[in-house]
Amino acid sequence: MNTKNSKSFVDDFMAYAKSKDPGQPEFHQAVHEVVESLADYLLDNPRYLHAKILERLIEPERIIQFRVPWTDDRGNININRGFRVEMNSAIGPYKGGLRFHPTVNQSILKFLAFEQVLKNSLTSLPMGGGKGGSDFDPKNKSDNEVMRFCQSFMTELSRHIGQYTDVPAGDIGVGGREIGFLFGQYKRLRNEFTGVLTGKGVEWGGSLIRPEATGYGAVYFAEEMMKTRGESFKGKTVAISGSGNVAQFACEKVLELGGKVVTLSDSSGSIHDPDGIDTEKLSYVMELKNAHRGRIKEYAEKYGVPYLKGQRPWSIKCDVALPCATENEINLEEAKTLITNGCFVVAEGANMPSNEEAVHLFLATKILYGPGKAANAGGVAVSGLEMTQNSMRLAWSREEVDTKLHSIMKNIHEMCVKYGSESSDFTNYVKGANIGGFVKVANSMMAQGLV
Secondary structure, three states: OOHHHHHHHHHHHHHHHHHHOOOOHHHHHHHHHHHHHHHHHHHHOOHHHHOOHHHHHOOOOEEEEEEEEEEOOOOOEEEEEEEEEEEEOOOOOEEEEEEEOOOOOHHHHHHHHHHHHHHHHHOOOOOOEEEEEEOOOOOOOOHHHHHHHHHHHHHHHOOOOEOOOEEEEOOOOOOHHHHHHHHHHHHHHHOOOOOOOOOOOHHHOOOOOOOOHHHHHHHHHHHHHHHOOOOOOOOOEEEEEOOOHHHHHHHHHHHHOOOEEEEEEEOOEEEEOOOOOOHHHHHHHHHHHHHOOOOOHHHHHHHOOOEEEOOOHHHOOOOEEEEOOOOOOEOHHHHHHHHHOOOOEEEOOOOOOEOHHHHHHHHHOOOEEEOHHHHOOHHHHHHHHHHHHHHHOOOOOHHHHHHHHHHHHHHHHHHHHHHHEEEOOEEOHHHHHHHHHHHHHHHHHHHOOOO
């Protein structure tokens, strides 16, 4: 393929995308990463270009924005914004998380929804892509304040979702507590007990392994990448960012596979434990973060280890990096530091945690780099399994769900290798994930006509 044609195709398409949606940098970044790796494939398969599949794919089928009024414990009235981006339903009902965080805006949700379409396609489960949330910050709010907000939020959202239409889940700021309040209000308003949200409590329709799924899945994907070079987690030093749900269970699975986790972080800084975070220390982190909503700095104080205030953990020497915090948390300099320090595997537990320059460096140096839409698909995969269990009115055992999750992550890896293999010793997982996810959605859109 003529690289000049490929480059001009990408440049022309990005000019078009930016003219349609100015001022949405996160969305542009996600689109550019996908279009860049699809360019050659699309030029070789012009039927997708004639059908304007890319133009249709970056245009949400529907965006819902609404106000969310609620009262705090002092009786003050607060107003937040609520959103739901229903991106693409070609292969199933919209599926994707709700994020409650002050940074939430339309650009971020469109980037997440766009990624979700391809990620869900890779799982091979019948799920379209969507994303939603609010600029509400659940931090430092009482349970009653969070409940009142969630009830107000769901009062409007309930008009637009349903088990055959749109099935939200959790994301940053939306854990078990928030899902419970949201589900309760939906049930109250609609007078029906249906699987309209995933991430529910096991006692009321949730799936075992769902809390663990994203973290476990990222480690399973990293393990599959390492197998291609005859490597495993045994004896490897692992740096993990974040200390929430994804990071905690990624850490748990790494320990199970024989690796040593030496870092965790939160928005204030990072800890470096040279002796490794064992199961006892991990239990402390889970208690600290899940029950007390404390800061990771408290770990450093308790165990007498270095605390890197205001820093991310990528300066710490490691073999494997698992970014599990948020978008754009690895920049070019941090990527260079990781590689200089001997890191040869990066598997993304978060969505788009490596910026564009970092991704280009990972690909240029041919390390094992698993992009989020492939590596962190375990969460939505088990959400899909939760939907199946709800529809069948049954619950699978922990072992059954974990086995299915492991199998899905292996299949995603195989799909990436199928479309991303560039030589006998290098797979471009970015290209593989993007093409693999695109083909299924594109073919379904073409089969269903101009809708």
